[in-house]
Every structure is written in C-alpha cells, then in structure tokens.
Amino acid sequence: MAHASSTHDPNVYFVPHSSKWPFFGSIALFVMMIGVASWLNEASWGKPVFFVGVALTLAVLFMWFGDVIRESVRGNYNRQVDVSFRMGMVWFIFSEVMFFAAFFGALFYARQFALPWLAGEGDGAATHSLLWQGFSxxxxxxxxxxxxxxFQTIPAWGLPLLNTLILLTSGSTVTAAHHALKAGHRKQLLLWLGITVLLGCVFLFFQAEEYIHAYRELNLTLGSGIYGSTFFMLTGFHGLHVTLGTIMLAIIWLRCLKGHFDRDNHFAFEAVAWYWHFVDVVWLALFLFVYVL
Structure with a gap:
C-alpha cells in the first residue's frame, strides 16, 4: 500500500482479479467465533476450535496482505487507489470507535441506571423492597x-498507570518514526519503530501479569458480576487490539527494512500509525472510566 506508480494514468483505477481470500476469511472467522462462544460456555471442544480459527484467520491475513503488498511493490496503485485505502481505513477506525462505544455504553448504563434502579432509586423502589432489600x-x-x-479491584496507580505511560510513550515513538520516514532517515526510522514494537510487547506482558494477579489473588474474573464482565470485556478487547497493532507494526518494520516505503508513498505505515494512536486514545478512556473512577 505504499508505492503509487507515477507512470499510471491517474484516471485508471486498478481493480485486482477476483480473490478467494474473502471466502476463506469468512470461514476462518466463523470457526473462531464458534470456538470462543463454546469456550465461554465451557464446552470441552471450544478452546481448541478457537485456536484453530485464530490460526486460519492469521494464515488468510498473511496471504491476503501478501497479495496487496506485491501489487503495491509492482506499482499497480495510483493516487486514486491511495485515496480509497485512506477512506477505507477511516471507516474501519470509525467502526472500531463504535465497537468500544458499545462496551463503554454498557458500563455507563450499569453504573448510572441499572444498579441505582435495583437499589431502589426511581422506578425501582418496588423491585428493591420485594427482591433486593439491603442492596447498595x-x-x-x-x-x-x-x-x-x-473480589478486589486492581489499583489504578500500579500496573495500569505504568501501562498508560508505556502506551503514551509508544505513541510518541511511532510519531518520531513517521517523521524519520518523511525525512528519509532510515536508521532512525527502524530504531523508533522497533522501540514502538518493543513497547507494545511490554504493555501486553504487564497486562497478562495483571490478569494473572486478578484471577489468582483478587478473585476478579469474567464471572464477577457486572464489574468483572465490563472490566474484562473492555480491557480484554483492548489488549486484543494492542496485539494486532503490535503485529502490524512488526510487519511494517520488516517492510521498512526492505525499503518498501519512501517519503512520499507510505500509506501502509500511516494506516498502522493511525490504528496505534486509536489504541492509545481508547486506553486513556479505559484508564479513566474503568480504573480511576
């Protein structure tokens, strides 16, 4: 998604031949979702099916993006294709915003409406007196x-604060890498981008440590009522996004090493940087509304 061919007619839009990857990708995602749903419902075969689905999805993405990279390196993409990629990435990030908005909305509804109602406020007085007397x-x-x-909660000013600083730092390093790319400084580009990948890995390591501590010592699990559900759904899906972002950054690092980008044509780098900044912003909201407030 980097090199737009300067020799192409700007009025000609490259349309690739029909691809088999959307079909196989749909199958892989279906297997993965069946697996995770069955795993959460404690089916013995759910966990292995989930990991099979993950492996299939990663294989499809590897092959599919490989085709796109080869098309880019051959110079098949002009400015019109570049614009369509940018629009697609904008809408993808918007869909991710709506995805997290649903979970933040669930957290807000539970705290501001459902729990007070069950405790007897507003129209919940009868329910409270008949079913849940004494509930706060x-x-x-x-x-x-x-x-x-x-259960016990995780203090905001321990690992969550450290992870916040890590992600904020990674946002700065990926920006420094972008400036280095536009300036044509290859060594600085690889250095700053490599540091960003490393910071993503460190964040995931600390989040895993936090989860282990929550399950083993705090009795805070996905089954800990509304708090446990919203906590692990929000932080877990964010961790998944950090994982995907770190993998994408590592791939972009390899592409930078191979010289796939120049100062004018590097949208793949920009797209991953946009995604990473989105992950940073979501974590700031998580830190505030899940850990602090």
Missing amino acids: SGWPNNGPAAVGGA
Missing part, C-alpha cells in the same frame, strides 16, 4: 446476587 448500588459491584463472590 456502590461501584464496583457484582450485582444484587453477588455473582462470582467477593
């Missing part, structure tokens, strides 16, 4: 039935 809507909360038992 304080946050964090595992609901009036105390689903999952008592």
Whole structure:
C-alpha cells in the first residue's frame, strides 16, 4: 500500500482479479467465533476450535496482505487507489470507535441506571423492597446476587498507570518514526519503530501479569458480576487490539527494512500509525472510566 506508480494514468483505477481470500476469511472467522462462544460456555471442544480459527484467520491475513503488498511493490496503485485505502481505513477506525462505544455504553448504563434502579432509586423502589432489600448500588459491584463472590479491584496507580505511560510513550515513538520516514532517515526510522514494537510487547506482558494477579489473588474474573464482565470485556478487547497493532507494526518494520516505503508513498505505515494512536486514545478512556473512577 505504499508505492503509487507515477507512470499510471491517474484516471485508471486498478481493480485486482477476483480473490478467494474473502471466502476463506469468512470461514476462518466463523470457526473462531464458534470456538470462543463454546469456550465461554465451557464446552470441552471450544478452546481448541478457537485456536484453530485464530490460526486460519492469521494464515488468510498473511496471504491476503501478501497479495496487496506485491501489487503495491509492482506499482499497480495510483493516487486514486491511495485515496480509497485512506477512506477505507477511516471507516474501519470509525467502526472500531463504535465497537468500544458499545462496551463503554454498557458500563455507563450499569453504573448510572441499572444498579441505582435495583437499589431502589426511581422506578425501582418496588423491585428493591420485594427482591433486593439491603442492596447498595456502590461501584464496583457484582450485582444484587453477588455473582462470582467477593473480589478486589486492581489499583489504578500500579500496573495500569505504568501501562498508560508505556502506551503514551509508544505513541510518541511511532510519531518520531513517521517523521524519520518523511525525512528519509532510515536508521532512525527502524530504531523508533522497533522501540514502538518493543513497547507494545511490554504493555501486553504487564497486562497478562495483571490478569494473572486478578484471577489468582483478587478473585476478579469474567464471572464477577457486572464489574468483572465490563472490566474484562473492555480491557480484554483492548489488549486484543494492542496485539494486532503490535503485529502490524512488526510487519511494517520488516517492510521498512526492505525499503518498501519512501517519503512520499507510505500509506501502509500511516494506516498502522493511525490504528496505534486509536489504541492509545481508547486506553486513556479505559484508564479513566474503568480504573480511576
């Protein structure tokens, strides 16, 4: 997605031949979703099916993006194709914004409406007096039935703060790499981009440590009522996005090493940088609304 051919007629739009990858990608995603749903419902075969789906999805993405990279290196893409890639990435990030907005919305609804109602506020007085007498809507909360038992929360000013600093630093390093690319400084580009990949890996390591601590010592699990559900859904999906972003940054580093980009044509780099900055912003919202407030 980098080199737009200067010899191409700007009015000619490159249309690739029919691809088999969307078909295989749909199958891989279907297998993965069946696996994760079955795993969460404690089916014995859910976990291996999920990992098979993940492997199939990664294989499809590897082959599919390989085709796109080869088309780019051959100079098949002109400015019109570049614009379409940019529009596609903008809409993709917008869909991700809506994805996380749904989970933040669930968190907001539970804290501001559902729990106070169950505690007797507003129209919930009858429900509270008949079913949940003595229930308090304080946050964090595992609901009036105390689903999952008592638990402790993770302090915001420990690993979450450290991970916040790590991600903010990674946003600066990927920006420094972008400036180095536009200036034609190859060594600085590889250095700053490599540091960004390393910071992404460190973030994931600390998040794994946090999850292990939560499950083993705090009894904070995905089954810990509304708090556990929203906590792990938000932080877990964000961690998945960091994982994907780190993989994409590593691939871009390899492409930079091979000289696929120049100061004028490097949209693949820009797209991954946009995605990484989006991940940073989502984490800031997570840190504030999940850990601090």
